[in-house]
Amino acid sequence: MKLHNPELVGALLDGELKGLRRLRVQRHLRRCALCAAEYRHLRHLSQMMTANPPTAQMSDSPGFFWSKVKREIQAREDQSVTLPSPQLISSDWLSRHRYTLASVTACLVATVGVIWFAQAYRTAPTPAVVPIITAVPAVAVEHVSTLIPHSTATPVPTKDNEDTVIWTSGLPWTPNMTQMKTLYANLDT
Amino acid sequence: MDAEHDPNEDAVRELGHLNVHWLSLIGISLLLTTSAQAVSIRAYLIRATNDSKATDARLKDIEPLLKIRFGYQHYQLLGVRQEPFKGHNVHRLNLGEGFVVFVTPKSSSQQRHELDVEWTSGRASLMKTTVRIKENKYLFVKGPGVGDDWIVLAVTVCE
Numbered sequence: 001m002k003l004h005n006p007e008l009v010g011a012l013l014d015g016e017l018k019g020l021r022r023l024r025v026q027r028h029l030r031r032c033a034l035c036a037a038e039y040r041h042l043r044h045l046s047q048m049m050t051a052n053p054p055t056a057q058m059s060d061s062p063g064f065f066w067s068k069v070k071r072e073i074q075a076r077e078d079q080s081v082t083l084p085s086p087q088l089i090s091s092d093w094l095s096r097h098r099y100t101l102a103s104v105t106a107c108l109v110a111t112v113g114v115i116w117f118a119q120a121y122r123t124a125p126t127p128a129v130v131p132i133i134t135a136v137p138a139v140a141v142e143h144v145s146t147l148i149p150h151s152t153a154t155p156v157p158t159k160d161n162e163d164t165v166i167w168t169s170g171l172p173w174t175p176n177m178t179q180m181k182t183l184y185a186n187l188d189t
Numbered sequence: 190m191d192a193e194h195d196p197n198e199d200a201v202r203e204l205g206h207l208n209v210h211w212l213s214l215i216g217i218s219l220l221l222t223t224s225a226q227a228v229s230i231r232a233y234l235i236r237a238t239n240d241s242k243a244t245d246a247r248l249k250d251i252e253p254l255l256k257i258r259f260g261y262q263h264y265q266l267l268g269v270r271q272e273p274f275k276g277h278n279v280h281r282l283n284l285g286e287g288f289v290v291f292v293t294p295k296s297s298s299q300q301r302h303e304l305d306v307e308w309t310s311g312r313a314s315l316m317k318t319t320v321r322i323k324e325n326k327y328l329f330v331k332g333p334g335v336g337d338d339w340i341v342l343a344v345t346v347c348e
Contacts, residue, residue, distance in 0.1 A: 138326035185311035
């Protein structure tokens, strides 16, 4: 504290200074004789005020004073009184209406969200419902088998479902029809 | 006036009455007969080959199908048999070359027929199947190989 400041000294005496500021003022008082004298003067005044509190002097007794107040109230009862309206700054207004503002903001966000969702849903391409038509094949193989050893028979449905091919594989091969006839005539399953 | 003649007899009505009965009976018999014989089972024994000499005009209706399904260029008809449906009796269709097809109708509804089909050669059962086949459609069975060719069986239910 470079300059002497009587207000700070008074504040220290009233206990209004806290923390680092209080320490600095106290250090200044230890070094500055002028301020230390001011501090002692103010402390003396304070002690005197504490020791001799001012007493209220009423000209009337409390009962009589109250009766005068009541009479005055009744006399002014019919008069219109204009109450002063406080001038609020924007921060006060915002603080007072914070719940209203929050509600309005939430409603706005919800409304915008609903509108956006409706627009997105409207512009989104509606998936075409394609009826699944399961074509019944003209020839449906329910069961197929072969008794020839090491051979298989497999149904192969055609793409157009117009007919069906049963594909046997592993049947004995012969070079000509005569041998085939002989072979199968002697093949016992 | 004829004594045996009944003057109250309605000759036209009586005659018409008889005609209706007989005509109904004949009509129903014809209907039953024609419906019973309307559907028949037919089987083809075919040799699929690339030999250009092996062709048969009787296969002209199914040759395009055979080419698509089996890929050979020519098809020789080795045998064909057709029998009318006889209820649930077994149809024995001898196609020649030792091949016999046994067809047993199981059920029929709305031009679709469920058949048991067994293809045999000699004592060997080459293939046994149960199919539901629509009228005028074909069940093809790729059979044994002979040289560079294949033996093919075609079964259809036709009107």
